[in-house]
Amino acid sequence: xxxxxxxxxxxxxxxxxxxxxxxxxxxxxxxxxxxxxxxxxxxxxxxxxxxxxxxxxxxxxxxxxxxxxxxxxxxxxxxxxxxxxxxxxxxxxxxxxxxxxxxxxxxxxxxxxxxxxxxxxxxxxxxxxxxxxxxxxxxxxxxxxxxxxxxxxxxxxxxxxxxxxxxxxxxxxxxxxxxxxxxxxxxxxxxxxxxxxxxxxxxxxxxxxxxxxxxxxxxxxxxxxxxxxxxxxxxxxxxxxxxxxxxxxxxxxxxxxxxxxxxxxxxxxxxxxxxxxxxxxxxxxxxxxxxxxxxxxxxxxxxxxxxxxxxxxxxxxxxxxxxxxxxxxxxxxxxxxxxxxxxxxxxxxxxxxxxxxxxxxxxxxxxxxxxxxxxxxxxxxxxxxxxxxxxxxxxxxxxxxxxxxxxxxxxxxxxxxxxxxxxxxxxxxxxxxxxxxxxxxxxxxxxxxxxxxxxxxxxxxxxxxxxxxxxxxxxxxxxxxx
RNA sequence: GGCCCGUUGGUCAAGCGGUUAAGACGCUGCCCUCUCACGGCAGAAUCAUGGGUUCGAGUCCCGUACGGGUCACCA
Numbered sequence: 001x002x003x004x005x006x007x008x009x010x011x012x013x014x015x016x017x018x019x020x021x022x023x024x025x026x027x028x029x030x031x032x033x034x035x036x037x038x039x040x041x042x043x044x045x046x047x048x049x050x051x052x053x054x055x056x057x058x059x060x061x062x063x064x065x066x067x068x069x070x071x072x073x074x075x076x077x078x079x080x081x082x083x084x085x086x087x088x089x090x091x092x093x094x095x096x097x098x099x100x101x102x103x104x105x106x107x108x109x110x111x112x113x114x115x116x117x118x119x120x121x122x123x124x125x126x127x128x129x130x131x132x133x134x135x136x137x138x139x140x141x142x143x144x145x146x147x148x149x150x151x152x153x154x155x156x157x158x159x160x161x162x163x164x165x166x167x168x169x170x171x172x173x174x175x176x177x178x179x180x181x182x183x184x185x186x187x188x189x190x191x192x193x194x195x196x197x198x199x200x201x202x203x204x205x206x207x208x209x210x211x212x213x214x215x216x217x218x219x220x221x222x223x224x225x226x227x228x229x230x231x232x233x234x235x236x237x238x239x240x241x242x243x244x245x246x247x248x249x250x251x252x253x254x255x256x257x258x259x260x261x262x263x264x265x266x267x268x269x270x271x272x273x274x275x276x277x278x279x280x281x282x283x284x285x286x287x288x289x290x291x292x293x294x295x296x297x298x299x300x301x302x303x304x305x306x307x308x309x310x311x312x313x314x315x316x317x318x319x320x321x322x323x324x325x326x327x328x329x330x331x332x333x334x335x336x337x338x339x340x341x342x343x344x345x346x347x348x349x350x351x352x353x354x355x356x357x358x359x360x361x362x363x364x365x366x367x368x369x370x371x372x373x374x375x376x377x378x379x380x381x382x383x384x385x386x387x388x389x390x391x392x393x394x395x396x397x398x399x400x401x402x403x404x405x406x407x408x409x410x411x412x413x414x415x416x417x418x419x420x421x422x423x424x425x426x427x428x429x430x431x432x433x434x435x436x437x438x439x440x441x442x443x444x445x446x447x448x449x450x451x452x453x454x455x456x457x458x459x460x461x462x463x464x465x466x467x468x469x470x471x472x473x474x475x476x477x478x479x480x481x482x
Numbered sequence: 483g484g485c486c487c488g489u490u491g492g493u494c495a496a497g498c499g500g501u502u503a504a505g506a507c508g509c510u511g512c513c514c515u516c517u518c519a520c521g522g523c524a525g526a527a528u529c530a531u532g533g534g535u536u537c538g539a540g541u542c543c544c545g546u547a548c549g550g551g552u553c554a555c556c557a
Contacts, residue, residue: 010557045556112555119554122483127553153555171487180485180553188555195557219486219552240487247493249549277494280506284495288505307495310550314493317507327520361520372518389517422516440516448517456516 003035005210007066008199010042011053014260015060017313018214018244018252021278025241026212027066028279028301038206039071041082042199044192060261063271065294070206078206083198092193095201095231096154096186104230105186107152108134109145130155130183154187156197156223164222168238169210170306176222184223196220200227203236210237215310239303242282243310252313264318268365273322282307291324323364334360341369346377354463358454372454376463379449379472384480386445392437399442400480402434406443407473416466421458446476 007023009015030037039061043049054072061068070076080086087093099105110133119128135157137145145152158181165175186197193201203211218240228235246256258264264274276292283306285292292300326334338356346352359372374380387399394402406428413424429439444457447469453460461469 008557012557042557048556115555120483122553125483125553127483129553151555174486176485182553185555190555192555194555199557214551214557215487216551216557222486242488243550245550251550280494282494286496288496290494290506309488311495312493314507317494320507359519362518392517425516436516444517450517452518454518456518458516 001209003030003033003209004038004207005030005035005212006038006040006203006206006208007061007068007212008040008042008202009057010045010048010195011050011057012045012048013050013053013056014262015056016252016260017258017264017274017278020060020064020261020274021244021281022212022214022241023061023066024064024275024279025239025283025301025303025306026210028297029210029212029239029303031298032301035209036069037066038078038208039068039081040202040206041072042195043082043084044087044188044195044198046084046190046192056262063265064261064275065271083193083202086198086202087192091205092187092198092201093191096193096197099156099186099227099230100154102230103157105154105156106135107137107142107145108155108183108185109137109150109152110134132157132183135183151189153185153189155183156186156227158183158223158226164226166221166225166235166238168218168221168240169303170239170308171218174218174221176219181223181226184220196223197227200224204228204231204233208236210239212239212241215240215243239306242307244278244281245310245312247312247314249310249312256313258313258315268367269318269322270325273318273325276325277318277321281311281313291321291328319364326363327361331357338366338369341366342373345370345373348377348468350376350463350465354459355454358459362454375448375450375453376460379447379475382445382449386449386451387442387480389437389441392435392441394438394441396480398438399445400477402439402442403446403473403477403480406439407470407477410461410466410473411470413466416462418458418462421461425458443473447472 005026007026009019009023027037029035039057041054041057043054068074070078070081072079072081075081080089096105100107108130114133115128115130118131119126121127134155159178162178163175164178164181165173167173184196185194187193221238221240225235244252246252252259254260258267261274265271272293275294279292279297280290283301285300286302286305335353335356338359339352342352342355346355355373355376359369362372363369384396388395406425409424409428410421413421415421425439425443426436429436440457444453444460445451447457447460447464455463464472
């Protein structure tokens with residue numbers, strides 16, 4: 001049988017990285033077996049609906065390469081793929097009524113006031129278990145309530161004795177006491193289905209074979225199984241993915257600053273790197289390879305190797321991985337992406353291509369560029385102590401002497417290429433019996449004003465050009481004499 | 483609090499009864515080197531805990547601790 005998985009997000013805002021990983025795994029599971037990957041929008045909560053959120057989802061999937069085979073824009077006969085539309089088509093009501101007819105569900109007219117008497121607070125958390133009050137209503141009472149137009153919900157009628165077991169592909173069999181099964185709401189008083197109900201109905205109707213979802217649904221899965229059983233439907237394979245946490249081992253939240261895919265992109269990460277990174281959060285291949293394209297992941301992904309324990313989102317490692325992508329990137333593509341950052345930092349007419357290649361092995365994300373190349377624009381105000389370097393045996397005094405001697409050489413230098421410049425300096429070094437660093441160190445400080453730079457002295461001279469170089473060296477001499 | 487799930491270095495993780503307990507990020511040192519970075523090499527650092535089972539346990543079983551999830555007309 002062809003595998004069919006689905007990603008079923010709620011359009012409530014940005015795309016949480018945990019959700020993105022769930023989507024990725026669902027995609028990989030399907031594609032690994034050449035199956036279908038479906039996108040379904042679960043917008044049954046009008047209160048939480050955020051305008052434009054569906055677009056964010058679509059854009060994110062497009063950018064990450066998780067292209068769906070079926071979805072709102074690609075109806076292959078299982079549509080509509082948006083739950084509010086399915087609700088209007090009467091799908092959920094039909095199935096809910098079927099459950100009522102079978103005695104597996106019932107209408108509940110309880111008011112919020114009565115319901116609140118059923119809740120208790122434990123450890124600061126509100127807990128409420130429905131008492132099946134409305135299950136015992138007589139047909140007359142039900143008809144009268146209906147005639148009066150009293151609002152109602154439809155609840156699942158769960159047994160209070162025995163146990164229910166469901167099977168998860170990763171966690172194995174999980175058995176719970178039926179007393180734990182609340183009579184959850186299937187249809188809300190506004191007529192919309194709850195996630196719990198719509199999810200089961202749609203997964204069945206859409207022929208989903210593998211339900212991939214977050215760990216937080218594990219405790220409600222027994223109730224879903226009872227729904228499948230009540231309808232007499234085949235139960236899909238369940239794959240519950242572990243949680244992603246922040247460095248404090250708490251669920252990744254907005255506070256961390258990088259909880260959503262969009263946050264990460266805004267911070268300068270590449271979509272490919274993000275996908276690669278989250279693929280490895282909770283899953284590992286059977287080799288040592290760590291850098292994978294989406295195509296490679298499709299080829300080797302084996303969901304049995306998904307971890308059961310939660311994993312910490314390691315921002316450091318993401319940065320490293322992004323850097324790996326930068327280093328492997330085609331030079332033209334790299335330049336194209338780096339250019340806006342370069343232009344923002346450098347207004348002078350310099351060879352940005354050369355500078356781009358300078359920073360390439362030194363940055364992890366593009367925003368790192370700004371700080372790294374700012375000296376090209378302008379020499380920062382620096383301390384003379386920078387001229388002192390123990391290993392190079394330099395200090396302010398020796399630097400002043402060297403710079404004064406090198407200045408005329410550079411003024412006379414015709415060929416301002418890095419190679420020619422280095423050769424010229426080298427011969428000066430040899431004539432005087434110095435060490436390279438004895439000359440190069442002060443020279444680099446003079447033209448950059450920085451202790452560390454993304455290039456050597458002569459490379460910087462080349463990019464700066466003779467006029468600007470000479471100007472900077474003269475300024476340095478003045479500063480040293482000052 | 484009830485129920486459920488989890489626990490290998492700081493982090494991601496391999497491991498499926500016998501290993502010197504892989505690899506990666508980060509960290510430290512060395513080499514390379516016109517600084518830094520890249521690259522190369524080396525190093526420190528882990529099986530939560532107590533009982534079993536077994537000739538032998540990170541690997542299997544039970545308890546404990548810790549962490550997390552869940553108990554909504556949210557998904």
